[in-house]
Amino acid sequence: xxxxxxxSNIYQIKANKYLHxxxxxxxxxxGMTGFFGRPVIDLITTYxxxxxxxxxxxxxxxxxxxxxxxxxxxxxxxxIFIEGDVRNFEFIGDLDYIIHGASVSNKEKFSGASExxxxxxxxxxxxxxxxxxxxxxxxxxxxxxxxxVYGKPSSGLNIKEDFTSAPDVLNxxxxxxxxxxRSAELLHKIYANKDNFDYTIARxxxxxxxxxxxxxxxxxxxxxxxxxxxxxxxxxxxxxxxRSYMYxxxxxxxxxxxxxxxxxxxxxxxxxxxxxxxKELAILVKEIxxxxxxxxxxxxxxxxxxxxxxxxxRYIPDTTKARRLGLEEWTELRTxxxxxxxxxxxxxxxx
Numbered sequence: 001x002x003x004x005x006x007x008s009n010i011y012q013i014k015a016n017k018y019l020h021x022x023x024x025x026x027x028x029x030x031g032m033t034g035f036f037g038r039p040v041i042d043l044i045t046t047y048x049x050x051x052x053x054x055x056x057x058x059x060x061x062x063x064x065x066x067x068x069x070x071x072x073x074x075x076x077x078x079x080i081f082i083e084g085d086v087r088n089f090e091f092i093g094d095l096d097y098i099i100h101g102a103s104v105s106n107k108e109k110f111s112g113a114s115e116x117x118x119x120x121x122x123x124x125x126x127x128x129x130x131x132x133x134x135x136x137x138x139x140x141x142x143x144x145x146x147x148x149v150y151g152k153p154s155s156g157l158n159i160k161e162d163f164t165s166a167p168d169v170l171n172x173x174x175x176x177x178x179x180x181x182r183s184a185e186l187l188h189k190i191y192a193n194k195d196n197f198d199y200t201i202a203r204x205x206x207x208x209x210x211x212x213x214x215x216x217x218x219x220x221x222x223x224x225x226x227x228x229x230x231x232x233x234x235x236x237x238x239x240x241x242x243r244s245y246m247y248x249x250x251x252x253x254x255x256x257x258x259x260x261x262x263x264x265x266x267x268x269x270x271x272x273x274x275x276x277x278x279k280e281l282a283i284l285v286k287e288i289x290x291x292x293x294x295x296x297x298x299x300x301x302x303x304x305x306x307x308x309x310x311x312x313x314r315y316i317p318d319t320t321k322a323r324r325l326g327l328e329e330w331t332e333l334r335t336x337x338x339x340x341x342x343x344x345x346x347x348x349x350x351x
Contacts, residue, residue: 002210002339002342002343002345002346004042004073004074004210007210007249007339008042008043008046009046011039011043011249011252011253012043012046012047012050014253014330015043015047015253015256018253018256018257019043019044019047019256021259021260022044022047022048022053022055022256023048023051023053023054023055024053024054024055025055025096025097026055026056026057026058026093026094026095026096026097027044027055027056027057027058027095027096027097027098027099028058028059028060028091028095028097028098028099028100028132029041029057029058029059029060029098029099029101030060030086030098030099030100030101030102030125030129031060031086031100031101031102031103031144032059032099032101033059033061033066033067033070033071034070034105034106034211035209035210035211035212035213035248036101036204036207036248036251037101038070038071038074038209038210038211038248039209039210039248039249039251039252040099040252040255040256041057041059041071041074041079042074042249042252043249043252043253043256044057044256045057045074045075045078045079046074046075048075048078049075049078055096056080056094057078057079057080058079058080058081058082058091058095059079059080059081059082060082060084060086060089060102061081061082061083062083062084062085063083064081064083067081068081070211085125086102086121086125086128086129087120087121087124087125087128088128089128090132091132091136092135092136093136094136095132095136095138096138096139096140097138097139097140097141097142097259097260098129098132098133098138098140098141098142099141099142099144099255099259100125100126100129100141100142100143100144101143101144102121102122102125102129103118103121103122103125103177103180103181104117104118104121104122104177106213106216106217106218107213107216109177109216109217110216110217115173115176116176118176118177118180119176119177119179119180121180122177122180122181122183122184123180123183123184123187126143126183126184126187126188127187129141130187130188130191130195133191133195133197134191134195134197137197138197139197139198140197140198140199140200140259140260140264141188141192141197141198141199141200142199142200142201142202142255142258142259142262143184143185143188143199143200143201143202144202144204144255145181145182145184145185145201145202145203145204145267146177146178146181146203146204146205147159147203147204147205147269147271147315147317148167148174148177148178148181149166149167149178149181149182149185149203150163150165150166150203151165151166151167151168151172151178152165152167152168152172152313153165153313153314154313156314157318158273158316158317158318159269159315159316159317159318160269160318160320160321161203161266161267161268161269161318161321166182167179167182185201185267188201189265192264192265198264198265199264199265200258200259200262200263200264200265200266200267200268201266201267201268202254202255202258202262202267202268202270203267203268203269203270203317204251204270204271205244205246205269205270205271205272205315205316205317206220206243206244206245206246206271206272206315207245207246207247207248207251207271208220208221208245208246208247208248208333208336208337208340209247209248209249209251209336209339209340210248210339210340210343211343212224212248212340214344219235219236219243219278219281220245220281220285220337222234222236223281223282223285223286224285224289224337224340224341224344226293227285227286227288227289227290227293228289228290228341228344228345230293231293231294232293232294232295232296233282233285233286233293233294233295233296234296234298235278235279235282235295235296235297235298236298236299237278237297237298237299238297238299239277239278239279239282239297240277240278240279241277241278241313241314241315242275242276242277242314242315242316243275243276243277243278243281243315243316244271244272244273244274244275244276244315244316244317245272245274245276245333245336246270246271246272246329246331246336247329247330247331247333247335247336247339249331250329250330250331251270253327253330254270254322254327255270257325257326257327258270258322258325261325262325266321268319268321268322268325269317269318269319269321269322270317270319270322271316271317271319272316272317272319272329272333273316273317273318273319273329274329274333275314275316276333279295279297282295283295284333284334284337285337288334288337288338288341289341
């Protein structure tokens with residue numbers, strides 16, 4: 001079964017050279033109470049507890065009770081929860097750094113959140129956070145953006161930070177999200193230049209880790225669910241799309257490092273370069289969980305060339321720029337899948 005304490009200790013050892021900057025700083029996190037941000041909170045609170053560090057950790061959430069229930073394994077006594085909407089909550093006090101990633105959750109998106117709501121949470125939320133940064137004279141802000149800002153590359157190469165394509169706002173149903181992120185990146189530049197604080201952008205790609213939702217539009221999460229609870233894995237495409245997945249604890253280390261060491265005004269791709277097709281991913285999950293189940297492909301003859309969705313293309317980052325700072329990817333995909341499954345089984349056992 002999954003043991004959070006021993007798991008966290010493994011990553012604390014990897015993280016020591018990245019986390020020493022956490023002492024004596026007050027940090028605000030937004031959009032960090034789900035599976036994506038949970039490891040960030042885990043690494044920060046565990047490091048501070050283990051090293052008797054000072055500094056406050058403020059975590060914005062729309063529902064404190066739900067946030068605490070999702071983070072119950074962590075050092076909650078070291079977190080100051082703020083309940084509110086990222087678009088209009090107020091903060092006045094000591095604050096040194098911000099990691100801002102709030103947007104409409106994938107659960108809400110999957111449940112039918114409107115395009116306007118999704119765009120507004122990103123854009124208006126960023127304006128409010130930037131006003132808070134200005135009022136409180138923060139030293140630096142790390143903005144969590146997305147690889148979707150690049151639109152739908154057609155070169156077949158890994159995507160670099162200087163790629164200048166854009167989402168198809170007229171035809172791509174996900175443009176409300178990707179254009180929201182692009183607009184927020186511009187806001188960060190405008191505010192930072194005007195109000196004289198540093199900022200770095202992390203353009204995040206695809207991830208897997210403990211607490212990953214298994215019942216929404218994540219292929220890898222669906223495959224894990226199918227392999228655990230169904231008689232077959234269902235691929236809802238032709239299986240040829242190319243993806244990569246970074247473990248969320250590697251992601252957390254990259255984000256914390258970029259907060260303190262990313263160059264001012266620069267964007268960095270964050271994700272894995274270890275590519276895998278969706279069909280190969282399904283086969284890997286099957287081998288790990290249950291080799292006896294079948295794999296079914298729903299649309300073997302699908303033609304991606306006419307797809308309106310940016311999700312249909314090859315989606316792999318070029319992370320050379322981040323790796324030149326000394327970052328690396330530590331966790332193999334197989335290990336990431338195993339840890340995610342063990343966490344899921346531990347949760348089911350405790351219910």
